[in-house]
Amino acid sequence: MNKQLHVCFQTPLEHFTLDVDIKIPASGVTVLFGPSGCGKTTLLRCIAGLHKAEHAQLRINDDVWQEAGYYLPAHRRKVGYVFQEPSLFPHLNVTKNLLFGQRRTQQEGLLSLDEISQLLGISHLLQRMPDKLSGGEKQRVAIGRALLSNPEILLMDEPLSALDYSTKAEIIPYLEQLHERLSIPIVYVTHALSEVKSMADHIVLLEKGKVSAQGPLKEMLLDLSAPLARFSNAGSLIDAVVSHYDEDYDLTEFSVDGGTVTVPGSIGAIGTRKRIHLSASHISLTRTPANDTTIVNILPVTILEIDQASTAQCNVRLQLGQHSQILARITRRSKDQLALTIGDQLFAQVKGVSLVKL
Numbered sequence: 272m273n274k275q276l277h278v279c280f281q282t283p284l285e286h287f288t289l290d291v292d293i294k295i296p297a298s299g300v301t302v303l304f305g306p307s308g309c310g311k312t313t314l315l316r317c318i319a320g321l322h323k324a325e326h327a328q329l330r331i332n333d334d335v336w337q338e339a340g341y342y343l344p345a346h347r348r349k350v351g352y353v354f355q356e357p358s359l360f361p362h363l364n365v366t367k368n369l370l371f372g373q374r375r376t377q378q379e380g381l382l383s384l385d386e387i388s389q390l391l392g393i394s395h396l397l398q399r400m401p402d403k404l405s406g407g408e409k410q411r412v413a414i415g416r417a418l419l420s421n422p423e424i425l426l427m428d429e430p431l432s433a434l435d436y437s438t439k440a441e442i443i444p445y446l447e448q449l450h451e452r453l454s455i456p457i458v459y460v461t462h463a464l465s466e467v468k469s470m471a472d473h474i475v476l477l478e479k480g481k482v483s484a485q486g487p488l489k490e491m492l493l494d495l496s497a498p499l500a501r502f503s504n505a506g507s508l509i510d511a512v513v514s515h516y517d518e519d520y521d522l523t524e525f526s527v528d529g530g531t532v533t534v535p536g537s538i539g540a541i542g543t544r545k546r547i548h549l550s551a552s553h554i555s556l557t558r559t560p561a562n563d564t565t566i567v568n569i570l571p572v573t574i575l576e577i578d579q580a581s582t583a584q585c586n587v588r589l590q591l592g593q594h595s596q597i598l599a600r601i602t603r604r605s606k607d608q609l610a611l612t613i614g615d616q617l618f619a620q621v622k623g624v625s626l627v628k629l
């Protein structure tokens with residue numbers, strides 16, 4: 272069985288042609304990332320069959336949805352679609368809104384209404400009418416409705432962009448849980464890098480209708496020639512396992528490839544797995560390990576690559592442990608003053624650590 276999605280569309284838009292030919296993994300979250308107007312929504316609409324591209328090839332695993340001379344109409348495509356604005360039926364309560372998607376397909380959902388309600392934290396809202404829900408609750412119901420339609424693919428078009436900062440923060444953990452539980456692929460459109468870091472397994476960067484880069488997120492973040500490493504909030508992701516909790520100081524210690532990372536608070540039981548994001552501009556480099564610093568996270572690293580990200584700054588790709596790599600952003604002057612070169616063994620002082628998902 273061919274477990275991937277082949278997404279190939281060419282269609283002229285107002286100022287450029289959308290011209291995409293990509294293979295997407297059949298599970299996990301693929302983020303379409305790019306500036307406003309680059310064609311992200313149009314690409315989702317092509318997949319859903321709502322925009323008919325002139326040239327197209329769309330295969331979902333072994334099923335052909337579209338190719339020369341064949342076009343599976345939108346209503347027969349098993350797609351769950353979540354829009355920026357949660358568009359619930361105002362005259363139906365939450366349960367009826369949720370079931371609307373299920374009735375449309377007359378099939379058993381991948382997950383039951385109960386399971387989906389629990390997963391999205393809306394079990395207590397089932398009898399409510401939409402006008403009595405907050406923006407975040409409405410969007411969670413809209414996501415639930417999309418899932419109950421028994422989709423083979425979930426398309427999410429900037430599902431958080433209409434929500435304020437704190438509502439976004441409230442909803443992200445639910446999306447992360449979904450990501451863990453769902454076996455179907457999710458194509459997620461955003462131009463917020465924070466959502467990319469917490470959600471994406473795979474990333475496709477779009478610019479004026481063309482794919483400028485794509486690949487597994489972890490690798491793409493470390494590719495110094497790819498656009499992500501040039502962003503002001505560039506960083507890297509490493510896998511971590513809770514190894515110790517210091518009750519006196521309320522600090523959780525994680526074991527990572529090549530060392531330990533300590534973060535404030537009680538994060539989880541010993542053995543809990545997390546993904547840690549290390550912000551490149553919050554990492555400084557020293558030749559000797561400082562013993563008079565307040566920074567708690569100091570990791571031995573080796574320089575693999577140095578790239579001038581701007582006239583003032585350089586990105587440094589570093590080997591951590593056997594199999595991990597991280598990114599540091601330093602000034603070009605520091606690089607020259609320390610005469611840093613490839614192969615140098617250094618110590619990375621890590622100030623900014625954020626936990627992103629299980």
Ligand SMILES: Nc1ncnc2c1ncn2[C@@H]1O[C@H](COP(=O)(O)OP(=O)(O)OP(=O)(O)O)[C@@H](O)[C@H]1O
Nearest residue numbers: 283284285286306307308309310311312313314462
């Ligand atoms: N049916 C259409 N025919 C011609 N041009 C279109 C059509 N739909 C969208 N466009 C244009 O194509 C470009 C891409 O639009 P699209 O909505 O796909 O971008 P986007 O990356 O999703 O943007 P945003 O992040 O702002 O939502 C825009 O310039 C838009 O005006």
